[in-house]
Amino acid sequence: MSQTTDADATTEEAAAARAAIAAITGPGGPSEMRTEQVLGAPVAVFVDRHRALHEVLAASVRHGDRPYVVSLEATLTFAEHARRVSSLAQALREEHGVRRGDRVAIAGANTTAWIESFWAVVSIGAVAVGCNAWWSPRELAQALELTTPVLVLADERRREASGSTGVPVLDLEAGHERRCTAHPEAPLPSADVGEDDPCVILFTSGTSGRPKGAVHTHRNLCAVLGFHRHNDVLSATFGDPVAPQDKVYLLAMPLFHIGSLHNLAVPRLAGGGTVALHLGAFDPARVLQLVQQARVTHWGAVPTMANRLLAFERVRDYDTSSLYAFSLASAPSSVAFQERLREHLPFAGALVDSYGLTESCTAVAVATPADLLESPGTLGAPIIGVEMEVRDTFGEPLPAGVEGDICVRSAYNMLGYWDDDAATRAAFDDRRWLRTGDLGTMDEKGRIRLSARRSDLIIRGGENVYPAEVEGVLAEHPSVAECVVLGVPDDDLGQQVAAVVVIREGAATDDLEHALRAHVGCELAHYKVPTQWRITDEPLPRNATGKVRRPAVSVVS
Template sequence: MTTGQTTTSTDPRAMARAVVADLTGPGGPFELAADDVLGTQLPVFTHRRRALHELLAESLVHGDHDYIVTATSRLTFREHAAQVASLARALREDFGVRPGDRVAIAAANSPEWIVTFWATVSIGAVCVGYNAWWSKRELAYGVSHATPALVVADAKRALLLEDCGVPVLSIETDVPRLCALHPDSPLPTCDVAEDDPAIILYTSGTSGRPKGATHTHRNVLSVVEYHRMNDALAAAFGDPVDPRDRAHLLVMPLFHIASLHNLAVPRLANGSKVALHTGAFDIDRVLTLIQDEKVTNWGAVPTMANRLLEYGDLSAYDLSSLTSFSLASAPSSPAFQKRLREGLPFAANALVDSYGLTESCTAVSVATTPDLAEDPGTLGYPIVGVQLEIRDTLGNPVPDGVEGEICVRSAYTMLGYWNDPSATADAIDGDRWLRTGDIGELRNGRVRLSSRRSDLIIRGGENVYPAEVEGVLLEHPSIRECIVLGVPHDDLGQEVAAVIVSSSPLEVEELCAFAGERLGHFKVPTQWRFTDSPLPRNATGKVIRRDVAV
């Protein structure tokens, strides 16, 4: 195998390290070199692009290849670029959007979502992805927090935004009209700095309100180079498939980094097809899309994988094209992974797991199929360009095998939390180390996760922070105390449970309606326990969560 030098090792991991060293070493196509990033020396890709609009211009080389396909529509790279150019001109000329302005999207997945994203970032504006499951109150908070110049919304979300005080464009009618309004517009460009904000995605707040993780052009373009390097690594190991001949299934919401930063954006860069599933997760429609579009790569949350197992016989569908199947967004156990390998033919020799968070912009670590076979439960090695330490409560690094907080830094790491310097300072120190709040350890260089952000509940791949739900429930006049916990669920992984200390009898239906008016449906507790006994507390007055029974 030759990529600039020859390696004769028969150890696949040693071979991979040698190839990566060639690709990222001095003079390599994905050379990494230390450079200043916001006052800290970090490894950066030397040959990276500097602004997202550069990717749009380069995408024309893929011409009439499909970029986005759904069960009912197709959009080539050339058509996509023309639509983006027209919409970008309309945003500038008709709506006065300027560099640094926010354009928010509140909508379910659609090709128009992606086109709106590219039009926004290509003129130097900041794309804000609102959670499409948010309630009216949560959307109102998002508008007041990000102060967008306008919001692009589908019909369902537009009803919740009627009184938001900001212009709302329809994703079903306005966006298609504006995409065709200026058919001969040149591709948009803008003068932005690498560390200018490009994207804001919201992560549920550990202490209440959602926080806007802000990602820069540098962050996202670093992710693109990481994916390009993976393509080159696969080719060096003899993968004969050109990236332009791959098709990536997009099922998870576009307001997550898994779908936007790590799928839709890199595919524009390397010419791959995005097979976009629209609407609720439906196994027949998803498998039919895989079959019809010859999907090769699928990243799924464990809940989706579990539903495939429960579906039973998949032989009615031709899934032979599927050669890469990865898990993301929520933890999965070795026992569950074993069930996947035994029950899903495409997972037997292709299952990959990873660990990441919204703030990290892409995976922090990836466990390959051999990693999972050799070390069940591992989340693999830190990816290229990521520096990772496990630290004790005093902030000191600990050795292999010792638990502590996972801390990372890289050119991928977010700029900070939008309009929240205090939360940013709590999360990122002066040397750009991100304190994840997750507890884990390193074993022979591989990451293992013990617990995620202390009390975090992950329901079907969506993060739910108990403090946010508790804050809403305590607004109810009859609730004296409450605590929200995650409990196991066979399909969703976890579901939300609440223990209520009340001054008077309460009905579950009333509380569900009360919470549902204020929270996204996935945050509303589905299990309730009522008591008149005070919750157990420690000497500082904090509830001892482990002593609370649901």
């Protein structure tokens, strides 16, 4: 009599899983895929999909009095949200003349008003411009100059900086509340927009200085909805007992990021789940109180947040039993760090990691707990709908294990950079493959491993800092002859920003570090201001072409 071995059982389980996934993504399945021409290139798309975001808002009404956004202070139901957004959309159209294609900037900290404003803007066919709430007045002015919005919606802290640009500014407090209730009988907003029309602009730091505006379309965000719906179907198929409508997702990262906006606030409106919105700066006690009170089930955190949870001695004082999905995103994390999370946080047992970028709207690869167990440090395989290749300098695909440029193509990829044709051409080839600018290798199972992020990029607490931008501001100071900005390791933030400054001959050096800090702080967001300095009169090391040899620069005197 034959006996079934563990290996046989594992093989059978894997075959059954592949068959189940094939049925889900195949003809007639809930995540059926087909190839269509998108912007002149063959791209995999979901067959069953929304074509515009106003359709998503209209469909959300069916969720009625279920909670859409909850915080420690208040609850907003789906029905209330739809009524308030409809009133706000009518006010924007009738009182402020906002039309299809107009840009409307949102400059504020995370609030329910931010989310309502986003939905009102995109549902009338306008383009929501998500401004980094940590920007300096200079950076905000640059973004508004680039995108030329007809209106800025700003909270009190950003209102003065927004108004200095000459663009009309509306408040996100009392005035917002009036606009959300002024037209109680307003119909649900809609607009005659195409799938590839812009709906959102989010910013990514520029390698040469000013931030670039990544343009995301209705197709992009509706594709992200398909990805999240697919995840819900997979979860249910493989034993997740919690229905999508009963899942509660913690939102503790800024709404001007794809992680919070595209992959949390937007999918929850479509799927009927709940957003647990943390207000204010990250505070472990208040965040855990929200997890306990809202019965949070899912949390995607940047490594800095996770690190601060490790340092918080009272984690087990809170009831986190509802939280069964904890993931890392937005910044690299080490294998050792992931192990510490599993050991010390009661909800980090089934840890997930991912890889994505602003230009791709969502993750391009996800590492499951099984992936991380089998191949520590991997970022997983491409998500549904993503084609991924590792290429050589000539654009040719490389075999498994060979390092090269990571390139991706999908319906998630941005349209391009706003008003920057040169940067858009540099980002895409003629078949709509996006050059991520990152280096990596792919294993035999199609899983990606990152070896270097974009050239010289510093990731501080989940926020990207491009040295060229900081160097450009430093170079404006009269005492600076030349400078270089580098990332240095930091246990809490992942990396800190460091600067090596060569002073001009005859420049005063008394308290120069303080003066340079203040100079950069006036022009750039606080997280871009160097915290480590080396001030010297020795020239920077350069190669034969005159470029600074960054590996040869030391921040230590």
